Every structure is written in C-alpha cells, then in structure tokens.
Amino acid sequence: MTDHNSNPVFHVRPGGALSGRFRVPGDKSMSHRAVMLGALAEGDTRVEGFLEGADALATLATFRQLGVRIEGPRHGALRIRGVGLHGLSAADGPLDLGNSGTSMRLLAGLLAGQSFDSTLTGDDSLRRRPMGRVTDPLADMGAAIETAPGGTAPLLVRGGRPLQGITYQMPVASAQVKSALLLAGLYAEGETWVHEPAPTRDHTERMLTGFGYPVRRDGAWSGVTGGGRLQACDIDVPADISSAAFFLVGASIAEGSDLVLEHVGVNPTRTGVLDILDLMGADIELRHPREVGGEPVADVHVRARPLHGITIPERLVPLAIDEFPAIFIAAACANGTTVLTGAEELRVKESDRIAVMADGLTALGIQVEPRADGIVIHGGTLTGGTVDSHGDHRIAMAFAMAALRSSDTVTIRDCRNVDTSFPGFADLSREAGLGLDVEHHAPEAP
Ligand SMILES: O=C(O)C1=C[C@@H](OP(=O)(O)O)[C@@H](O)[C@H](O)C1
C-alpha cells in the first residue's frame, strides 16, 4: 500500500522482461458509475471487481456523504443500499473529489437534479481542469452552477431548479460530458439527447440499461427521458484496459516477455490501444471473448515483438484517450517515427500529457516534436535519467515501463497519484519482472 503521507519516487532498473498471468484492478470508469447508479437505484446493488483506488473511493465517499449506506469495499466487493432517484440528502460539507475529473463532471450533472445545494472541489490538478464543458450545457437545461473564475472548480451546484431536457451536440468527444448530461436528463422534464462528434466510452448507456432505465441510441446520439426508475442489479466490473495498457506496452517492448492479463474489459469504445499497438506490429491476442453484465471481456495475451512507428488514425484518439502516455513509450521504442494529431484533449487531463511526456522522453534521450494537438516521436535508444510525472498517475506508470528498454536507471518523481487508478502497481509490476524500487519522501511543507 502506498503511504499517503509521502510522495513516492520510483527507481526502475534497466532491462528485464515481463511474464506471468494476472488480473489488473477494476475499471475506473465503470467503478464510478456502479456507485452512482447503485446509489440512485431502488434496492441493493452488489458490485464485484470495484476499483479500490483513490478516484473511485472519492466517488464512494461522496455518496456516503449524500446519505447512501454502502458496505465495503472488501476485496473489490460492495453492497450499495440504493435510495432511489430522489432519496439523496444534502452533504454536511464540500464534496472533495481529489484528482478525479470523472467524479466531478458526472456529479455536476447528477447533483443539478437534486433539491439541495452541493459544493464540489478537488486537488490542485482537478481545480485547474475545464468544467465549463459540463456547466454550460447543464445551464441550458436550467441548472444553476457557480464556478471559480475561468470555469473551474470549486463548483457550487444549486439544487431545487427544475431541469428541462435538451438536444446537445458536444464540441469535444467526451464521455464525461455525455454522461453528465444523461444523468441530469434522468431528472429533466422530457427528453435529453446528446450527440458525440466521435464515439466515446458508452459505459453510462450500458449500465443505465442494466439498471432497467431505457436509453435510446441512434447513431452518434444517446437519449434518455426523465422521470423513470433504476432497479438495483449486480455488477461485475472487469479489469481496467487503461491499467492493462502499461503491461501491454511493457511486454511488447521488452524482448522475451510473455504475459496474460485476465478478465480485461474490451468494450469497443475502449480498445483503441489494442488497435494502435496492432498497427505498430505488436503481438496481442484476445482469448476467450465473453460478455459479462453487458460489457465485453477477454483475457489478453501479449508477447514481445519489434514495433514500428505509425501515423495514428485520428478516429482512434477518443478510443485510446487515457492510454497515450503508455503508447508514447511504445513509440519511443519503435523503429521509425510515430505521429499523433487530433489529441488536444491530452492537454487538459491530470497534467498536460503532451508537454509532460515530451519533457520526460527528451530527458531519456528521445527526439520529440510536441504540437498543439499531438506529438511526433522519433523512435530511438532510451538512456536512463530522471523524469517528473507532475503528479499524473498514467505518466508515472508509463515511464516505469520505459526502463525495460533503457540503458540506465529511470527515476520518476511525484508518483503519489499512482494509487488513484492502480493501487498495487509497484508490487504487481515487480512480480511481473520490472526492477522497480519505491522510495518514500515526506511531503514538502506548504
Ligand atoms: O467517462 C469517463 O469515465 C472518462 C472519460 C474520459 O474523459 P473525457 O470525457 O474528458 O474524454 C477519460 O479520459 C477519463 O479517464 C474517464
């Protein structure tokens, strides 16, 4: 377990290979939604495979503050005593969502439909991220949400406002915006329809359907009608493909690697990383494809194979949006040049993932050309060196895998947030063959 009073530094020895068969922790997107929809349902919802990482735990703590009784998590199992769509009660203080953009944006929509006020806040990173993308369309529905100057958190979500359904075409392909509007739509008069400019993860739509709430889907449109009910159900959360991605890349780049990742969620709105690695020449095979609770799942077998640079098709960007830090490491180890465009969203994640990855790759001797909406990465030889993750969990884990191909130790600073999405990453990756040591640092005085 990570010591939350310290800011760990990873030291990763060069070389090695990854092998074994294991299951990475539960899907973060589905874990958030399981708690939210379970809380709003009538009856008890049992969840298995819940992600016990800080982001999903922030959502869970929020619903406890909103008066929902939740037992667990115990080894990924939860029992949520649903209170029904209108059964939440006002929290006794601000809701602190830590590092989690998904929690804040989805809750902005859900809480806009309540009879009471709520304040949503988070850490420094979350308080820098754009919230206007949800508060503007929610205002069109009749919500009253106050933001800090610049449209950032803290958000004061006023309750007791009647909401009306809207028809909204999203300017960015965002599952968080789509989900926020659909959740507000549960409380709105009439129909709420959201159009996505490119396919984004559809866990909200699938899970609402699993809870017996009708969702209409028509091409790029998703729609709900307010005033229905959610019926409790059982949810089996698969392993998170976004966490699996570090091992897919690590095993692809490290000669001699051979890994099986079990029970991975392979919803087609999430498998861009598999398509991109396939285009780069990776050896990845899906075994025993099956459907679990309305979500496709498979065991993923990966073996090392030389990769080559590619121009990443823009249509794959939203389908791999969280996997780019790992994909950039694959590109750095590939023969030739990889070009990414159409990915300006990476600049407003937990960190500016284009700038922070470009700096880290440069520090490890790789030639890169960052662009406003992407990056060009020239595959080369990784030296050792020190990189700063800027508190971004995915950047820390991506650079840990880079050491498999570096000539000297890779040191990664500011790894405290790895626990947000992947508790146990250090131990699991060590068991798989990574030479990772964790050094704990006391936090700096404010
Ligand atoms: O809906 C979700 O669970 C998520 C959607 C994506 O964000 P955007 O909707 O901002 O693209 C993704 O980056 C995030 O990690 C999780």
Ligand SMILES: C=C(OP(=O)(O)O)C(=O)O
């Ligand atoms: C972008 C991410 O999460 P969130 O937006 O929920 O902070 C992520 O996990 O990579």
